[in-house]
Amino acid sequence: NAGVTQTPKFQVLKTGQSMTLQCAQDMNHNSMYWYRQDPGMGLRLIYYSASEGTTDKGEVPNGYNVSRLNKREFSLRLESAAPSQTSVYFCASSDYGYTFGSGTRLTVV
């Protein structure tokens, strides 16, 4: 009964480093999402995937890329991390209601 699993939970990067945030869901949902949450900003949509094989930009896509590897997995990649990407990242999946992962706390120094 895992729901949405995100890895890693914490990460510290140096400016310019790259990394991939992993997300997997076991609820057979078609749609998956990546959000970032900054203090006082709520959650902002980075990218989403309405179904396997499709991805689309959200509100704040610059500096990120995504891959919908299969129906279960949706990864978020930072090619060259910047301090402005310090945030908490949430993956979510939905069939009708949203289920969120536990989040990744990323610090870029």
Next chain:
Amino acid sequence: QKEVEQNSGPLSVPEGAIASLNCTYSDRGSQSFFWYRQYSGKSPELIMSIYSNGDKEDGRFTAQLNKASQYVSLLIRDSQPSDSATYLCALISSGSARQLTFGSGTQLTVLP
């Protein structure tokens, strides 16, 4: 103008009181509205959804929707210290293919 506006608070109420959380939105075509609760350091969890004008009650929670005024609210009756959290208003905009747009959240503290 932000698509979803919430008073950031903080809002403090005494235990047992009614907490009232408010949200306004700009897209008149929005059809689906949600309230999420987020404890500090945790992920958001859905507590209420509402789609039609009027009130929807679930236990101590009541969601209210007024599409003409573009206004959504959440009432928490008999507030408990365990209700202390940030409450996020969210909606699905018209033509958005079911992406949620969130407000910035209202921090609620229930004082024992």
